Amino acid sequence: MRTGDELPPLEIPITRTLIVAGAIASRDYQDVHHDPESARQKGSPDIFMNILTTNGLVGRYITDHFGPRTVLRKVAIRLGAPNYPGDTMVLSGTVETVEGTTATVRIVGSNGIGNHVTGTVTFSLKDAE
Template identity: 80%
Template structure:
């Protein structure tokens, strides 16, 4: 793992079901995440994904890459362009920093998630990846 290394992209189809299920799973019952008519009345062309769903997808992207023993230490993201149904968000990541620690390496990855209208999410994730026989606690 080296600074500047790029993680493979992950394309996530943004479906109406994903948006609504993510809102329900995170107990975010704001109408803009499940009721298209009310979202339009509030100025949005359709329902859109909430930040907690985006946060979960970013975490999934990192653990899919670094493996099931990876421990997320910090997720710092900012939303931009909304994720609307029918679009695709493509997550990409670049290793920004690597440091050794106890039984593993701590890695900071810069994250960008783009959709058809721009950057939906930007930020960074710090993750500890255990070495063989090491501990991350």
Template identity: 60%
Template sequence: MTAAAVTGRSFGDVAVGDVLPELAIPLTRTLIVATALATRDFQDVHHDPELARERGSKDVFMNILTSNGLAGRFVTDWAGPFATVRRVKIRLGAPNYPGDTMTMTGEVVSAENGLVEVKVQGANSLGNHLSGTVTVEYPAAVEGKDA
């Protein structure tokens, strides 16, 4: 049995101003409910449409832990298998409701000493759902310092 070579982006491949490819995420009811439950967020506004409406929402909506995870995933899918998430710092805006699509966009705003900061935004038909930054780190060997 042979080991497969792991390939992917390295720190040397990243430059300030790089634009990440957009990622469209369909916002299904299943995604919203399942990820709320998976993150142990049992607030009824994330899984019970009737109670969500009683509390002033038009439907169930995505929880912040899922939004954090999707922001991190968006950046790590682009950054590759060598990058490790060091920080996710986002603010929420318009809710993510079932039946909509959130489109993630990003741009590298800094890259030094193995750390890459990406400005991210996730927008749906109501406006910006999330905005902020995700910072990833590449190990020294991948940067070429210890290679």
């Protein structure tokens, strides 16, 4: 792992099931995450993914790439374009810094309408047991 290394992209199909399951799992019962009619009444064309689901997917992207020794230390993300059902989010990352066994990766998750998520993830690789 070196500064400037690019992680391979990860494509995540955005399904209604993923959006609703993520909202339920994170105990986010806001109607815009499960009720299309309520979402439309509030100005959205459909239900959309919540930030906690996005946060979990960003963490998964890092841990899937770097393996089971990965310990997330800090996840700092910002949402942009919503993730709607039927779209695909593509996560990509670039290693920004490496200090010993700790690194920071800049993350971008884009979909058909723009960047859904941007930010950084700082993590460490724990010693093999």
